[in-house]
Amino acid sequence: xxxxxxxxxxxxxxxxxxxxxxxxxxxxxxxxxxxxxxxxxxxxxxxxxxxxxxxxxxxxxxxxxxxxxxxxxxxxxxxxxxxxxxxxxxxxxxxxxxxxxxxxxxxxxxxxxxxxxxxxxxxxxxxxxxxxxxxxxxxxxxxxxxxxxxxxxxxxxxxxxxxxxxxxxxxxxxxxxxxxxxxxxxxxxxxxxxxxxxxxxxxxxxxxxxxxxxxxxxxxxxx
Amino acid sequence: xxxxxxxxxxxxxxxxxxxxxxxxxxxxxxxxxxxxxxxxxxxxxxxxxxxxxxxxxxxxxxxxxxxxxxxxxxxxxxxxxxxxxxxxxxxxxxxxxxxxxxxxxxxxxxxxxxxxxxxxxxxxxxxxxxxxxxxxxxxxxxxxxxxxxxxxxxxxxxxxxxxxxxxxxxxxxxxxxxxxxxxxxxxxxxxxxxxxxxxxxxxxxxxxxxxxxxxxxxxxxxx
Numbered sequence: 001x002x003x004x005x006x007x008x009x010x011x012x013x014x015x016x017x018x019x020x021x022x023x024x025x026x027x028x029x030x031x032x033x034x035x036x037x038x039x040x041x042x043x044x045x046x047x048x049x050x051x052x053x054x055x056x057x058x059x060x061x062x063x064x065x066x067x068x069x070x071x072x073x074x075x076x077x078x079x080x081x082x083x084x085x086x087x088x089x090x091x092x093x094x095x096x097x098x099x100x101x102x103x104x105x106x107x108x109x110x111x112x113x114x115x116x117x118x119x120x121x122x123x124x125x126x127x128x129x130x131x132x133x134x135x136x137x138x139x140x141x142x143x144x145x146x147x148x149x150x151x152x153x154x155x156x157x158x159x160x161x162x163x164x165x166x167x168x169x170x171x172x173x174x175x176x177x178x179x180x181x182x183x184x185x186x187x188x189x190x191x192x193x194x195x196x197x198x199x200x201x202x203x204x205x206x207x208x209x210x211x212x213x214x215x216x217x218x219x220x221x222x223x
Numbered sequence: 224x225x226x227x228x229x230x231x232x233x234x235x236x237x238x239x240x241x242x243x244x245x246x247x248x249x250x251x252x253x254x255x256x257x258x259x260x261x262x263x264x265x266x267x268x269x270x271x272x273x274x275x276x277x278x279x280x281x282x283x284x285x286x287x288x289x290x291x292x293x294x295x296x297x298x299x300x301x302x303x304x305x306x307x308x309x310x311x312x313x314x315x316x317x318x319x320x321x322x323x324x325x326x327x328x329x330x331x332x333x334x335x336x337x338x339x340x341x342x343x344x345x346x347x348x349x350x351x352x353x354x355x356x357x358x359x360x361x362x363x364x365x366x367x368x369x370x371x372x373x374x375x376x377x378x379x380x381x382x383x384x385x386x387x388x389x390x391x392x393x394x395x396x397x398x399x400x401x402x403x404x405x406x407x408x409x410x411x412x413x414x415x416x417x418x419x420x421x422x423x424x425x426x427x428x429x430x431x432x433x434x435x436x437x438x439x440x441x442x443x444x445x446x
Binding site for chain 2: 121
């Protein structure tokens with residue numbers, strides 16, 4: 001599952017608030033539209049988008065209305081225009097730099113995951129508390145000790161931190177990342193992190209994912 | 224993000240349908256309650272649960288009402304009773320066996336992730352199409368070739384399949400898992416899988432997670 005404990009509170013701003021679920025769907029729309037664009041598809045309807053992603057038509061139209069008046073009745077959306085609007089709205093029409101803490105198997109998998117770079121995310125530094133790992137290189141990046149975090153975050157201008165340490169170390173690591181100036185944390189450790197206001201959090205609990213799958217299978221078996 | 228394209232359609236059964244978001248929250252409640260139980264906490268209110276997880280009180284009460292009449296007004300819930308009810312409702316009050324296909328870094332991280340075993344999930348077989356990997360052992364399991372899938376799934380009674388192959392191979396692997404009798408797939412490959420009715424799907428797209436974090440940071444910066 002993925003959740004945020006720090007979705008900013010409802011503000012008096014002029015833009016309507018987006019739910020975490022809408023943000024989730026925006027990412028899905030974007031991923032699917034990019035696939036269509038690669039295949040040369042220019043026009044797409046809310047129904048086609050919904051069918052491909054298992055989201056109902058009305059919800060798709062409501063979500064996309066949030067981006068402005070982009071759809072044309074009876075014709076649909078211009079895919080490249082929708083991609084641009086989504087990337088702008090999601091704040092990923094510019095590159096983002098991330099640091100990663102805890103260089104184990106999961107970290108190595110993440111570093112080699114091509115999807116990140118394609119979406120404009122770049123790992124700029126790695127940290128690990130294990131002195132045996134400090135100084136080693138992984139995918140062109142030198143693993144550094146936690147004491148270097150403030151200087152490295154400042155020097156690289158990294159805004160995001162990915163936490164792949166064991167649960168027991170995760171809060172300490174998160175506190176250090178926040179102290180170093182990181183503004184958002186992607187947490188893979190199976191523990192709930194407490195972050196100060198203004199620092200965003202997305203948590204990926206892998207056991208929860210498998211649990212939800214078991215539940216869906218259980219439910220399907222009882223139909 | 225995590226999504227299911229195969230939530231069973233609304234049926235005429237007697238139990239109210241659960242949304243994917245509720246299932247998500249159930250997993251969160253369970254994780255938090257287990258932590259409380261470890262700390263010896265016996266009583267918990269919907270407000271405490273909600274505060275800890277960033278979910279509003281009314282939603283917590285509505286969700287938990289789905290489990291039956293477990294709460295007592297002014298007192299709250301008995302944590303161990305709630306845990307039992309949640310595990311039963313989620314279908315994880317029994318062990319589940321899973322096979323994994325694609326033994327790279329992500330697979331190795333998943334195999335070593337203790338949370339799975341604690342929640343009753345057990346990996347019983349590994350598959351990889353690379354002949355160099357077939358025959359190797361990882362964490363006590365021998366990597367097998369894809370041709371052994373039907374026999375191994377039948378012999379182990381595995382119901383869940385975890386897909387950690389590259390995107391280009393994911394649909395073929397999913398089809399093979401389904402043909403072998405797997406009833407639910409946890410997909411880490413960054414591609415949308417098509418599964419037949421009755422086979423459940425949870426997809427974890429790691430780039431989407433980072434994208435959502437960037438969006439939250441972007442949004443927080445514009446407040």
